[in-house]
Amino acid sequence: MPALNNAQIALPAVRPRTSAAASIHYVSSAFISAPTVHVSVLLVFICMLRRAWIRTPKIRNLAAIVDFSVLPLGHQQDVRNYAAWQLFSMARHRLVFHRVPACIATACPLTLKPVGGASPDLPIRTLNTVDNTSTSHQASCFSGYGAILGGYPGGRISWPAGVSRGTSAFRMPPTTSLRGAHCWSRHTRVPWRKQQTNTMAAMRYLNAKLAQQIDEELMSAAGAFSLDQLMELAGLACAQTLATVYNKEKYPRVLVCCGPGNQGGDGLVAARHLGMFGYKPTIWMPKPGSKDIYKRLQQQCTNMKIQILEPSQDTQSLRTALTSSDVILDAIFGFSFKPPVRAPFDAALPLIAQSGLPIVSVDVPSGWNVDLGKVDDLALNPDVLVSLTAPKEGVRQFKGRHFLGGRFVPKTLEEKFQLNLPEYPGISQIVELPRADESGDSQKL
Numbered sequence: 001m002p003a004l005n006n007a008q009i010a011l012p013a014v015r016p017r018t019s020a021a022a023s024i025h026y027v028s029s030a031f032i033s034a035p036t037v038h039v040s041v042l043l044v045f046i047c048m049l050r051r052a053w054i055r056t057p058k059i060r061n062l063a064a065i066v067d068f069s070v071l072p073l074g075h076q077q078d079v080r081n082y083a084a085w086q087l088f089s090m091a092r093h094r095l096v097f098h099r100v101p102a103c104i105a106t107a108c109p110l111t112l113k114p115v116g117g118a119s120p121d122l123p124i125r126t127l128n129t130v131d132n133t134s135t136s137h138q139a140s141c142f143s144g145y146g147a148i149l150g151g152y153p154g155g156r157i158s159w160p161a162g163v164s165r166g167t168s169a170f171r172m173p174p175t176t177s178l179r180g181a182h183c184w185s186r187h188t189r190v191p192w193r194k195q196q197t198n199t200m201a202a203m204r205y206l207n208a209k210l211a212q213q214i215d216e217e218l219m220s221a222a223g224a225f226s227l228d229q230l231m232e233l234a235g236l237a238c239a240q241t242l243a244t245v246y247n248k249e250k251y252p253r254v255l256v257c258c259g260p261g262n263q264g265g266d267g268l269v270a271a272r273h274l275g276m277f278g279y280k281p282t283i284w285m286p287k288p289g290s291k292d293i294y295k296r297l298q299q300q301c302t303n304m305k306i307q308i309l310e311p312s313q314d315t316q317s318l319r320t321a322l323t324s325s326d327v328i329l330d331a332i333f334g335f336s337f338k339p340p341v342r343a344p345f346d347a348a349l350p351l352i353a354q355s356g357l358p359i360v361s362v363d364v365p366s367g368w369n370v371d372l373g374k375v376d377d378l379a380l381n382p383d384v385l386v387s388l389t390a391p392k393e394g395v396r397q398f399k400g401r402h403f404l405g406g407r408f409v410p411k412t413l414e415e416k417f418q419l420n421l422p423e424y425p426g427i428s429q430i431v432e433l434p435r436a437d438e439s440g441d442s443q444k445l
């Protein structure tokens, strides 16, 4: 089989076997020794029912077994591409795959990129690993079998009763083409929320200390980034998130609230990009940092004719600005916030919260404890959050729309800290994460 580059995977027009066909295969493999005609007719009838079932929204579950034995052992790239091909094909049939046995993914991490015209109606999520595979399963993977487990929303993965993963019942002949996945459907009725608890299971959430450590590493001699570079990409991601959720026709006036640290710098960059996108930003930055970078960023905003409110310890200008804004970008505190909130932000946060305006928070909603979450009454309750680099521990239970930005993490660093970041779509600076009640279980390290 020719090795395919992941970015070059071509989607065949041919539909892969779906449940009915696979069921027939399964049935024929498992019951070939019982050739009674009426039993066969009955089984075919059951398969046809299943086929009808899979086309309805009632389908709960589908798993695909991919026999990696058709590939030369050790060719991990091939394995990866083969698996990715299967996933693309399935995705076209409105299936969301979200579990990959850790033994496979560790050896050859899977990523799912919508290329070659795949346009599934359901979001394709980056595949994350769940280390819940049994030893025997791992053994079967290493002996030439692989499995990709997937679920339609509402389903739960389960192996067909009576099937031994180690037997040859699911082994495809060596001549089997790439289309030869074995699929079957199950109808285990497990509540949607419960099923969803394994989506995004392995993305790492960072505590404040680790977030700072990664930040430092990025800007170390080895990481080789400058603060300007990181801030630019972080701010661009914030602007893109706001623009994704709040369009400029309905929400043109953005009040960008900037804190005294680097997050305030992200806010300034975001304000500039929002100006470029056609919004009308206003900046409230009561305590601008003294570093040269903040001065330059402010100057860049002034050059874009963006209004910067006079720095002040009182909140009068903020009150006024709130009455003439459509949406707020909260770039006040990030991962270096240490409670309790001090002046003038202790007075500002309640004003922002009471304004009733939609809020987009950067990295951590301001006032939230970076590790513990919303434990302070002063803390904001944003509608949208854009986490930078990787989400922080404290936002695990954030219930609004959650995006990840900061598309600058190099592969070496991602691997070193086992971040398991999701794939960013195309050329976007952001990727939307499942909501807390969809993803739930996240890897705690």
Ligand SMILES: NC(=O)C1=CN([C@@H]2O[C@H](COP(=O)(O)OP(=O)(O)OC[C@H]3O[C@@H](n4cnc5c(N)ncnc54)[C@H](O)[C@@H]3O)[C@@H](O)[C@H]2O)[C@H](O)CC1
Pocket (backbone or CB within 6 Å): 214, 215, 218, 230, 231, 234, 259, 260, 261, 262, 263, 264, 265, 266, 332, 333, 334, 335, 336, 337, 338, 339, 340, 341, 342, 343, 345, 362, 363, 364, 388, 389, 390, 406
């Ligand atoms: N690698 C990345 O992810 C990058 C993220 N960026 C953004 O930078 C912030 C973290 O920046 P940092 O300067 O370390 O801290 P903060 O912006 O969170 O704020 C520190 C600032 O706030 C003051 N402060 C702290 N606690 C309080 C309090 N209780 N009351 C009042 N003031 C407080 C403190 O004195 C400092 O002045 C991160 O979250 C991202 O948004 C980078 O832009 C790019 C790299």
Ligand SMILES: [K+]
Pocket (backbone or CB within 6 Å): 263, 330, 331, 332, 333, 334, 361, 362, 363, 364, 365, 366
């Ligand atoms: K914030």
